[in-house]
Amino acid sequence: MDSASFQFVGFGLAVAILSNFSRKAAWRSGVLFVASLAFLYLLAPQPLTLLPLAGFLAIGYLGVFLLERGVARSYTFSLLVIIFAYIWLKKYTVLPAALFLKAPYFTIGLSYIFFRVLHLLIETADRPGDRRLGPGRYLLYTLNFTTLISGPIQRYEDFAAAQFSEEPAPLDVRVVGLQIERLVRGFFKVNVLAALLDAVHHDALFDMIHPATPAGRISAVLCIVVAYPFYLYCNFSGYIDVVIAIGRLMRLLLPENFDRPFSSSSFLEFWNRWHMTLSNWLKTYVYNPLLIALMRRIPSESMQPFLGVFCFFVTFFLIGVWHGRTSEFIVFGVLQGGGVSVNKLWQLGLARAMGRKGYKALAKKSIYVALGRGLTFSWLAFTLFWFWANWKQIDKIIGALGGVQWLCFWLAIWLGATMVLAAWERLRAALLSIRTAEGPVLTSRYARAVYASTLGLAALVMTVLLNQPAPGVVYKAF
Amino acid sequence: MMPPQSQPGSGNRKFRPIRETAIVVLLGMMTVAILLRAGETISAKTFVYRGSQRPCFRFDDPVYGTRGVPNSVCKASFPEGEMSEYRLNNCGHRTPLPCGPKPPGVFRIVMVGSSAGMGDGVSFEQSFAGQLYDNLPRDLHRPIQLYNISIMGVGAAPRYRAEFFSDDILTLQPDLILYTVSPYELFLKDPGFTVPTASEQSVKKNPMDRLGIASRFSEVLHEAPLAVAIRHYLYRSQYIYLKAAVEGDEEQKWCLRKTPTPEARELINQFDRNFAAFMGQADRAGIPVVVLMTPRRSQVAMVSSGDWSSEYDPYWLDSQVLEIAHRHGAGALDILPTLALIPDEESLYFPSDQHPNAKGHAVLAQLIERALTAGSIPQLKAN
Numbered sequence: 015m016d017s018a019s020f021q022f023v024g025f026g027l028a029v030a031i032l033s034n035f036s037r038k039a040a041w042r043s044g045v046l047f048v049a050s051l052a053f054l055y056l057l058a059p060q061p062l063t064l065l066p067l068a069g070f071l072a073i074g075y076l077g078v079f080l081l082e083r084g085v086a087r088s089y090t091f092s093l094l095v096i097i098f099a100y101i102w103l104k105k106y107t108v109l110p111a112a113l114f115l116k117a118p119y120f121t122i123g124l125s126y127i128f129f130r131v132l133h134l135l136i137e138t139a140d141r142p143g144d145r146r147l148g149p150g151r152y153l154l155y156t157l158n159f160t161t162l163i164s165g166p167i168q169r170y171e172d173f174a175a176a177q178f179s180e181e182p183a184p185l186d187v188r189v190v191g192l193q194i195e196r197l198v199r200g201f202f203k204v205n206v207l208a209a210l211l212d213a214v215h216h217d218a219l220f221d222m223i224h225p226a227t228p229a230g231r232i233s234a235v236l237c238i239v240v241a242y243p244f245y246l247y248c249n250f251s252g253y254i255d256v257v258i259a260i261g262r263l264m265r266l267l268l269p270e271n272f273d274r275p276f277s278s279s280s281f282l283e284f285w286n287r288w289h290m291t292l293s294n295w296l297k298t299y300v301y302n303p304l305l306i307a308l309m310r311r312i313p314s315e316s317m318q319p320f321l322g323v324f325c326f327f328v329t330f331f332l333i334g335v336w337h338g339r340t341s342e343f344i345v346f347g348v349l350q351g352g353g354v355s356v357n358k359l360w361q362l363g364l365a366r367a368m369g370r371k372g373y374k375a376l377a378k379k380s381i382y383v384a385l386g387r388g389l390t391f392s393w394l395a396f397t398l399f400w401f402w403a404n405w406k407q408i409d410k411i412i413g414a415l416g417g418v419q420w421l422c423f424w425l426a427i428w429l430g431a432t433m434v435l436a437a438w439e440r441l442r443a444a445l446l447s448i449r450t451a452e453g454p455v456l457t458s459r460y461a462r463a464v465y466a467s468t469l470g471l472a473a474l475v476m477t478v479l480l481n482q483p484a485p486g487v488v489y490k491a492f
Numbered sequence: 493m494m495p496p497q498s499q500p501g502s503g504n505r506k507f508r509p510i511r512e513t514a515i516v517v518l519l520g521m522m523t524v525a526i527l528l529r530a531g532e533t534i535s536a537k538t539f540v541y542r543g544s545q546r547p548c549f550r551f552d553d554p555v556y557g558t559r560g561v562p563n564s565v566c567k568a569s570f571p572e573g574e575m576s577e578y579r580l581n582n583c584g585h586r587t588p589l590p591c592g593p594k595p596p597g598v599f600r601i602v603m604v605g606s607s608a609g610m611g612d613g614v615s616f617e618q619s620f621a622g623q624l625y626d627n628l629p630r631d632l633h634r635p636i637q638l639y640n641i642s643i644m645g646v647g648a649a650p651r652y653r654a655e656f657f658s659d660d661i662l663t664l665q666p667d668l669i670l671y672t673v674s675p676y677e678l679f680l681k682d683p684g685f686t687v688p689t690a691s692e693q694s695v696k697k698n699p700m701d702r703l704g705i706a707s708r709f710s711e712v713l714h715e716a717p718l719a720v721a722i723r724h725y726l727y728r729s730q731y732i733y734l735k736a737a738v739e740g741d742e743e744q745k746w747c748l749r750k751t752p753t754p755e756a757r758e759l760i761n762q763f764d765r766n767f768a769a770f771m772g773q774a775d776r777a778g779i780p781v782v783v784l785m786t787p788r789r790s791q792v793a794m795v796s797s798g799d800w801s802s803e804y805d806p807y808w809l810d811s812q813v814l815e816i817a818h819r820h821g822a823g824a825l826d827i828l829p830t831l832a833l834i835p836d837e838e839s840l841y842f843p844s845d846q847h848p849n850a851k852g853h854a855v856l857a858q859l860i861e862r863a864l865t866a867g868s869i870p871q872l873k874a875n
Contacts (some may be wrong), residue, residue: 026864224835467520
């Protein structure tokens with residue numbers, strides 16, 4: 015149930031059907047509440063394991079409750095307690111191991127609940143008295159089963175606007191058709207594409223350690239580097255497709271989390287297209303306040319761009335660190351923060367050297383965009399070593415090739431990614447240029463019916479033939 | 493993937509929901525039908541059984557389960573293999589040697605085993621039995637004969653081996669019996685086997701089967717050329733294959749478990765009884781027996797990967813069988829640890845069928861010869 019499995023899809027569709035028995039907000043909220051509790055029960059059949067999560071939610075609600083009643087002094091304290099509780103329950107290694115609970119307990123979805131609770135605390139503190147949440151709405155928002163496991167991270171206002179409206183989002187046959195197509199596409203991404211790429215990655219890791227030939231070692235490293243970014247994308251975005259489709263069928267409008275990230279021509283742009291709700295959350299609640307605070311302290315105009323660079327580093331360092339509890343993720347955070355900071359410095363430097371117009375003209379050139387796209391992919395693939403591997407594996411990967419070999423290898427990756435991604439963009443543009451009066455042929459409902467049937471059949475055959483559980487969603491672990 | 497901004501049907505033409513839904517559903521169904529038909533047609537060009545083993549074997553023999561037809565010849569191929577000839581001697585054994593007493597001065601090894609031992613899916617010359625038949629006398633410079641009486645199907649079950657001891661083995665006058673055994677024949681249940689099968693339980697755990705779809709769909713698909721083709725390509729991945737093995741039916745995964753199920757324990761007890769009966773006859777005839785465990789790909793893949801969770805132990809079944817062999821006074825050879833050192837273990841088996849292919853038989857022949865001539869059997873000790 016904690017992945018894009020048949021059970022999860024079946025559960026979601028059943029809830030969506032039930033939810034549409036009435037358009038009234040009370041009915042839909044009741045169905046969502048019961049479904050979310052049932053979902054939790056299915057994930058954690060022993061209720062005792064849910065106690066720490068319940069405690070976390072209770073602390074969060076108490077903080078919101080006090081802030082709603084104007085107890086402003088509780089703000090900092092609530093924030094600190096929630097952050098500490100999160101770090102403690104997630105067993106981050108910054109805390110001594112003796113502090114952690116010994117008994118097993120349920121933490122799936124805790125990260126996403128954490129973001130939602132922090133969002134509520136901050137927004138309530140900013141506008142006390144604006145709203146009274148109440149425990150029902152609080153639980154509905156924090157435990158919403160469609161966003162529990164791996165997001166997307168939705169703002170409360172957006173959730174409430176769709177969920178508690180007596181005029182919810184319309185649901186006609188076209189919308190249903192589009193959501194079914196999206197659901198199938200997501201299911202295919204997770205259960206076929208991600209499963210295959212995961213296998214390529216694992217087999218390559220094995221082949222790298224036990225290569226049959228020296229050339230086999232290089233091709234294994236190539237597979238490791240190239241397969242993982244696409245695997246991660248298919249795994250996560252496929253799951254998000256499934257939950258967004260289920261949400262829409264329940265008349266819930268969940269935010270998009272991906273926007274063709276491999277089309278990004280810079281690392282900064284990449285983070286605007288990948289796990290968008292997380293990066294937006296951090297920009298809203300870390301980048302912006304930090305930048306404003308620094309600008310107040312350092313009012314020098316010439317320093318402002320560099321303050322922005324620093325804030326980018328901090329924000330994306332935190333994004334990296336959030337992904338895991340071990341020292342590998344600190345390096346991952348440094349590489350994410352470093353990537354966006356250097357990217358920003360490059361932009362500033364070029365703009366200064368060429369002038370804004372000159373830089374804009376350069377940034378529009380297709381060769382610049384293509385090279386940027388290739389470099390973005392290469393940097394992402396490189397940083398992901400610290401995302402999926404432990405130090406022992408990283409050591410083996412680094413030792414697989416010599417210094418010059420690595421240099422040539424990354425140059426080849428850059429150029430290869432540049433050419434392949436550029437070819438893909440051209441192909442995509444060419445295919446979408448085939449149009450009728452209603453729009454591109456490939457996005458017509460007829461084309462969608464054909465490819466959704468194809469993807470659905472492939473996913474069904476592969477799932478049944480291989481008789482394997484749906485691959486887990488990577489981001490549920492964070 | 494298509495961009496979300498595009499809204500199909502947003503043009504001026506009037507949208508008729510019922511008509512459009514019917515067209516879309518029809519298109520979807522047609523797509524599925526065309527794809528299945530095309531996939532099946534293309535796969536059927538390669539991934540089908542060809543020829544037949546029926547003229548060579550009686551698969552419902554009342555006494556022996558499976559029995560070779562004396563002096564028969566037939567040709568057949570696995571969906572993934574090449575056409576192989578099955579030429580059986582005057583006793584229905586797949587060996588070029590005539591059935592009967594050994595010539596004077598010859599050290600004869602009689603090998604009992606299952607389809608892998610018989611060389612199912614490859615020619616006799618490619619099979620490890622065929623290669624040992626050629627290589628042992630050549631490499632040891634001694635008159636050594638390997639006479640293979642391995643048989644495929646249910647006839648490979650250990651209970652039949654004691655049955656055909658006096659009928660087949662004694663007349664061949666062996667100096668040594670090479671008793672090959674694999675998880676497949678150990679899983680064959682004797683009449684009266686009563687422990688509730690865990691395989692039934694595991695199938696019920698399958699989420700699709702809760703909907704009552706998976707097992708029926710899977711059965712229909714299992715032998716379909718398209719299904720064989722898909723498995724053939726996917727199971728080349730060690731990772732996918734191992735995942736399928738540990739999530740598959742009990743016959744696949746029972747040899748991987750660390751903690752045996754009640755059924756697995758009873759299967760081991762069953763083998764213990766059958767092997768005791770076999771050894772009783774071998775002891776009376778004064779023929780030494782060496783047990784050779786021929787592992788499944790799943791065991792090899794798991795050992796080779798070097799990474800398995802605490803609930804698995806690919807060595808468990810081997811250790812059980814070898815312990816039983818020792819207890820009953822037989823020698824024991826285990827090639828699993830060495831076999832798992834081969835870097836591309838996936839290339840040693842027909843991916844979907846899971847029998848060893850020609851390359852696998854060649855590797856097995858080398859490893860078995862090395863184990864046989866390492867010194868534990870004085871007559872076969874390499875100089």
